Amino acid sequence: MQTHLIEFREEGLYCPQADIYIDPWKPVPKAIVTHAHSDHARWGMQYYLSHPLSEQVLRYRLGQDIHLETLPYHKKLTIHGVSISLHPAGHIPGSSQVCLSYGGERWVVSGDYKLEDDHLSTAFEPVPCHVFITESTFGMPVYRWKDQHSVFEEINAWWQQNQQMGKTSILSAYSLGKAQRIIQHVDPSIGPIYLHGAVANVSEALRQNGLPLFQASKLPSKIDKTEIVKSLIIAPPSALNSPWIQKLRPYSTGIASGWMAIRGTKRRKSADRGFVLSDHADWEGLNQAVEATGAQKIYVTHGYTASFSRWLREKGLEAQEVDTLYEGELAEISESAPDN
Secondary structure, three states: OOOOOOEEEOOEEEEOOOOEEEOOOOOOOEEEOOOOOOOOOOOOOOEEEEOHHHHHHHHHHHOOOOOEEEOOEOOOEEEOOEEEEEEEOOOOOOOEEEEEEEOOEEEEEOOOOOOOOOOOOOOOOOOOOOEEEEEEOOOOOOOOOOOHHHHHHHHHHHHHHHHHOOOEEEEEOOOOOHHHHHHHHOOOOOOOEEEOHHHHHHHHHHHHOOOOOOOOEEOOOOOOHHHHOOOEEEEOHHHHHOHHHHHHOOEEEEEEOHHHHOOOHHHHOOOOEEEOOOOOOOHHHHHHHHHHHOOOEEEEEEEOHHHHHHHHHHOOOEEEEOOOOOOOOHHHHOOOOOOO
């Protein structure tokens, strides 16, 4: 499939005029990376361009010696006449939309995004454009989020209830973005907050980039049972099914994910509680974002692509679904947890 500014190739989204890819899933010479989640930031590129807040996490995950340059939000870079700029996506710290302008046309690649300001990531900014390439992870009307304050009140209440029952609270969350959002917003007066090693390492990388984070501690190897039972432990999803968790008995497990909006998902994941907390836009957020761009042509990538593109066509927009290898919030379910 060929377009003016972007071609959808087997390697990923490609701008031929600038000779650069956006979030490619195969090794290419030059790549713009919207954010550091593993389905968007992959190993093997000869050159990476990303936002400064993504730098240390990218080096931690892909190697310290990668050839990486950074570009602050709104600053323009010109390559072969194509003006390139990054704009806040609100997904996680450092997440960016990529704006390409050339020959009187402006295209925006959303990457992953959410509209609710989490007061940790730079808040989403709509970018007017002619063509918008959008995710649709939760592109169905059933996905409508509560405000995050209400969700964190639920998490705090669950934590306090577990304390009263003599159980350690273990909350599963993706180690980049979701985990730090929880660290910043739960009530630390309830008890100590500890981090699984994978979460602690990513949090430290973000601190190295200058992100101010509440100082939660890595879970110690020697556990004081009287202390741990009062605590909230934040761990990646795979840790819930690993031998690591057994040393924390008795415990109660929770999952923070947009997928918890669907009845039965919590039970399928074998957790005691599910909290509907996503770093992706819900149904209303997706529609608001598309409308705010003013774009008349929309390409819909990962998620509920068929239903969301059909809905946009019914609203009079030219919308088309595109096959990609991005996983959206599914990526957090399979996140590995090598550190403990």
